[in-house]
Amino acid sequence: MSGIIIEAGKDHDIVNYRVQYELQLTYGNIGDKDSEKIIVCGVITQRYDDKIHKNINDLVGKPARDYLPKERKLITYLQGGPGFPCKFPGSGDSIVKVLLDRGYQIFWLDQRGTGYSTAIESRSLVEKFGGSTEEIVEYVLKFRADSIVQDCEQIRKDLLNDGKWSLLGQSYGGFCIFTYLSMFPDSIKEALITGGVPPVGHTPQDVYTATYARTTERNVHYYRKYPQDVEKVATIAKYLSDHVVELPNGGILSVERFQTLGLNFGHNGGTDEIHSIISKLHYDLQQASKRPAYSTLATIENMYSFDTNIIYALFQEAIYCEDDIKSEWSADSLRYHPNNVNYQYNPSANTPLYFTGEMVFKSMYKDYSELKCLEKVADALHKKHDWSQLYHVDTLRSLTWEKVPIVAATYVYDQYVDFDVTRAVKQQVFQGNGNLRQYITSEFFHNGIRANAEKVLGSLFDLLECEID
Incomplete structure (x- = not known):
């Protein structure tokens, strides 16, 4: 399994190429017997390198991992939602500038069910299952955060030869990061969350x-x-x-x-x-x-x-x-x-x-x-009353700053992800173990990263880099 480049382009000193994977619809014991596959796509953004990107057309049809720099510093962006694809990253995107200036390559994931990945639409669901409510429910449940994380793991192994990567999650993307931390903490170098600490332990x-x-x-x-x-x-x-x-x-x-x-x-x-x-x-x-x-x-x-x-x-x-x-x-x-x-x-x-x-x-x-x-x-x-587990509190609680540093932008007037609930999660889940450092601000609303990426992301990187006695 490798991600194949299906289109590529150069914008000034930036290269974007869309990568396509064929992955399992279902993971785990059931998935081993499940022959159905889905498409999961994403876009890789990185600085132009004349040695490997000289002829952009040559990239199409090739494995994406061959066009990352030898010393890789890959960060995956998990979009908010649920159910939204990533916006195509242009050279004017402020998030792109901040991350590339810090030496990252960025993987923008279209989570399963969205964008270029196998999409979920009402008419296609009805056509696929003949209007069967039970079958449609069973199918869409395979598009939850735990399955999104499993997709990420397959992609990480392909692009990084089993190395660690960084994560950046906006809103629901932050929820997915907490699920990722619960399932595969050893795959993550650092986690940055903007307006998206999930209400673990809350109904x-x-x-x-x-x-x-x-x-x-x-x-x-x-x-x-x-x-x-x-x-x-x-x-x-x-x-x-x-x-x-x-x-x-x-x-x-x-x-x-x-x-x-x-x-x-x-x-x-x-x-x-x-x-x-x-x-x-x-x-x-x-x-x-x-x-x-x-x-x-x-x-x-x-x-x-x-x-x-x-x-x-x-x-x-x-x-x-x-x-x-x-x-x-x-x-x-x-x-x-x-x-x-x-x-x-x-x-x-x-x-x-x-x-x-x-x-x-x-x-x-x-x-x-x-x-x-x-x-x-x-x-x-x-x-429904029998859901898959998204968060493993014992695992999350074991994640000290030294194991996987987690930083979050928390907005006091966030209408979607409540400030008080976020603070309660920090206290109840991490219990003073030094993790989940927060940049707390009343300057921005839920879309702070889009309103001022330089300030929001800069504040998170400051938290990652500073020493706290």
Whole structure:
């Protein structure tokens, strides 16, 4: 098994080449008998070397390991999500610059189910399994973090001749790193995590109780910033409640789907993006047509990723489940908690209607065109009670700084990965053993690494390099 280069290109002094692997769908004892294979792809970014990259076309069809430098310093980037591919790394990518300047070669993994890797889409699932809920569930469960880690191990052995590599994980990518540390700690030189320390030992109910609290803070901030939007949002919600508003791809813009615009609260500039949409949609309803403009609906539709990345919807709560934990539609049920009345649409209420956050609701499987055929699959996942184990706490606790240093950027106002939960995980899992050093900041939101890679990554490398008495 070796990774074959399927395309390559040069951008100034940077070389990118896409690598393709054929790997097992299932690992372990079952996988030994499983003949089904999947494709897993990634892109390697490194400095141009005239000795090995002189003719870029010659790279195609060759093993990728032959084009890494002799002295390798490979770092694998694990994307957030779940269910998102890596963005293609251009020369202007700030993460690329920081890492290449530090001598790394970067492997950008399209996790199984995403991007150039064997993808999961609703229609292909239905076609493959004839609509069998049980078979679809069994199949998609093979795209969890433990399987992603197994893929990484096969790739590491190929590219590094069994040497260690570094890991960088954003959001869900950090969750995958904790699974990796639990399963193969001896494969990892160092681990860098941005906004992605998983809530080890916490249930989905714990996670979403905290998430609602953080999202409430963001709503309060939003309406203080744009007080006129209280009335505008109420007008829009009333219109959506009274009319069936179809989006360009056949989905429905219901009140609950409209509220999920709050997902954008979690990154820098998100409140302004939501305000822009609210202003335009409200303006549309005041015009002679008294309906949303096509361009406005298209903009709203394109702000969501649940149709194009269905793993994001299916696994939104599954990433918090292991062993006998059930999610039981936690975000949906907690919406009706007494503390969360502002999230429930009530046309006679005198309080602002709140936007929701990174949450999945039952109504989404009626409102999103690509999710409609997966309603039973989603329900089965939320009722499942026998999950694979993602984190081995004893193993994690044994990882001192000297064995595998772990550093994390932790954002005080992170809407998706709660600050207090992250701090609790550090205390409960590592118990003062000196590991999981944190760069804690209130300057950035969840997308801090994209907002300022030089500062966020620079702070993490400072933690890796400094001596602490």
